[in-house]
Amino acid sequence: MNKYFKTSDAKNFAFYKVPKALFEEKYKSVSTDAKMLYGLLLDRMYLSVKNGWIDKQGRVYQYFTIKSAQEKLHFGHEKICKLFSELETSDLILRKKQGQGKPSIIYLKQF
Template identity: 50%
Template sequence: MADFEYFRAEESDQFSFFRIPKALFTEKEFASLSTDAKLLYGILLDRISLSKKNGWIDSDGYVYIIYTIAELQELLRMSHTTVTKLLYELDSVHGIGLIERKR
């Protein structure tokens, strides 16, 4: 078992964190989403700042992100099937409509 130290006040700014909208947990309309799908959405939101920096904005002014399923598999340590299922939960065709997927 690893021996992890607690965070000290001066160390707390050196770590980055994924932010997940609280509404995903508090609003009834998102109750059907799995916790893993909510985590994935937070990870996708985190990529927006990189996309803005790269100028990835469509003709309607929406920022878009590029994340391959393979990248998400590695980050989440999940299978292709599981990541695809989570994306389906979030997308506008099969799921709740928080993301729109393009190939």
């Protein structure tokens, strides 16, 4: 027997938000998977602020490793790398490499 959602059930769930703007003409070439990754990154912004990860220019940054993205989205290494590159090419993120063994700093750009 299927259980249907009731009004009282709505408060029991947390959601990832993917901005509607990413589904407009400007971002039509961005894959749905890349849009989902952007939604995950957007969700993590509150952690960055909480951790004080703000640069000298007042920009919030975050760390989200390829491995973490693989665990969340259940894709392989190559696919995740492609999605990050897609977000960079679409001007939705900026990644700064820190050096060997350290995760890249990720700046989320406004859409």
